[in-house]
Amino acid sequence: MYRITKANEIAKNIFLFDVEAKRVSEFCLPGQFVIVRSDKDGERIPLTICDYDREKGTITLVVQVVGASSLEISKLKEGEFFEDVVGPLGRPSDLCEMSKEELKQKKIVFVAGGLGTAPVYPQVKWLHEQGIGCDVIIGAKTKDLVILEDEMKKVANNVFVTTDDGSYGRSGMVTKCLEDLVAEGHEYNHCVAIGPMIMMKFTCLTTKKLNIPTIVSLNPIMVDGTGMCGACRVTVDNEVKFACVDGPEFDGHKVDFDEAMKRATIYKTVEGRAYLKAKEGATHHGGCNHCGGDE
């Protein structure tokens, strides 16, 4: 059991938890993730590590309510427990493996879409601790869904917020913001884009045009997170990779996003579940109560 030392709703339906997970906190690096279960019947849910405190033995997780399991997690309060937290899983960010000299050559822009702001934060913070500055674009649908802006400002050179509806910061998608920044004279030679699959896909199309190498962090369907199930397989540069052990970060210009997006639908999206129901007919039981029988 893993005690929750802090639980906050930081934006509508987005929850932040500090959780005691000593082994994870001691060994994790930016880019890695954990798998959690809220209770003994819970689904295994992969979550990127947003922050960690090696002394207190805690890690910070951010969860957005998208389905039954994340709804259960969102109900957890300070002083309560996660049934399971396992990690750190996946490979640390490539940035963590570069030398200071290499890092100093980089003019890095992070592109964070929605909840993707959470996994971007530890990378920016880590760079800051190494004395490396960078710029961050935070994109959100609307003002109320912008998260971690203040925290990010403390560790980034510049933070540019853009909202789809123009309710806060700049107006428009992150891709527009990135193009505008480059047009305004900002120079970047390394981009890290983390967020919804569709946002990463279009960011990569943009950075390809702008000739900026781009790393993305994928969060596909997973069960064990240790390379055992293969549910998370993605095609990168025409090769099949397992996101849990080979990733989660990959060269964004080589990821087959269309396939990855289709694979992400199977149990997760309304369309995917409806399609599954139609295909399965009599054997369909709502993905085992997962979607309540798709009523």
Added chain:
Amino acid sequence: MDMMKRIPVREQAPKVRATNFEEVCYGYNDKEAIDEATRCLNCKKPKCVEGCPVNIDIPHFIEHIKNGDFVKAYETITDSSTLPAVCGRVCPQETQCEGKCIRGIKGDAIAIGKLERFVADYAMEKGLKPSVQKEQNGKKVAVIGSGPSGLACAGDLAKLGYEVTIFEALHKAGGVLIYGIPQFRLPKDTVVQKEIDNIKSLGVKFETNVVIGKSLTVDDLFEKEGFDAVFIGSGAGLPRFMGIKGENANGVFSANEYLTRSNLMKAYSGESTTPIMIGKRVAVVGGGNVAMDAARTALRLGAEVHIIYRRSEKELPARAEEVHHAKEEGIIFDLLTNPVEILTDENDWVSGIKCIKMELGEPDQSGRRSPVPIDGSEFDIDVDTVIMALGTSPNPLISETTKGLETNRRKCIVTQEETGQTSREAVYAGGDAVSGASTVILAMGAGRKAAKSIDEYLSSKS
């Protein structure tokens, strides 16, 4: 009573069991067990013992059954085996102990597996525990993985007085016994959990949710956690795929994923929040025990199920009993058939599987006749789910993070055959992590062998 004929074991009727996850085989009752035990010839030179990877004193325990002394029978078995309730159910007895049985030459071999199971179940019912440990000797051993090899190794070391901690990557202990083998073949709460509780009662500590190679390294176990020796029993968890077109379509799963969802996450039951795609028609590719398990799971979830296997029935690597059960339950066997492409619909979900007919050619390295495709014989099978059960390989997470740990071309950890010692001092390994995907009993045997070597090593050090 015809001494040549085996006492039949009661089973759930195929039509009934095809719709539920209850155990297929009910096992013997007292009388049936005694009757079956009476058939044993009590050979002077028992071949069955030679056939058993852990050399259980088989004639002796059967004699105790014959005399109605089931407690003594249990003690005899647990002298050599850590997991009798499991092995009595999942060992390939027909090629091991029972395969060597002298009775089997002219009649039916003694049902040694069923008798072992009977004794183990009797012990569980009566709450018998394996004999308790000696005094603690103050030395610490870390066991990586809580599957059959790890449990066996830990159990033996605890009995010798070592302080043993098992590290398990998943949230539940048991390894393949929990995530891999289905409920209807190996009940989880009434059998596996009880065997694990027995190991716990010997003083073994379990720490779940620790991925060695990620949460901690093997070196950390020595340097930071103060262990004196390490046993690696991390199994063979990496699934293989065929590399054919369409394999990443929605509806294609590894057997590992399918079985883990159903077994570990209990997606087969209504209580689970973990989804599983069932489909109307399912193709399982492969012919081993895992293929049978996946097929019979899909069948119980309501699908029509095809096993697609490239050789003929004779070469099926699965246990004869599993194949027999699968057929009885209505699994369709498409033999001498090999997939060449997975067909998809406009949304990239599986819509069928294109196969080619095979014929058997010359024997290959394994001695089995190798299958050769018949030109122009392609045909489609209409399915919406495909499960790949093509075997597994060891997970490289540990070998990649442990300096000086030698592995072979297949990523298996290299050990000394007799001792289980790896290329690193004080590090031992056994089970599928060393052999590649194999059986529960061989893994258990390797775990016990390593326990003995670890004891010798640590005793010689002090």
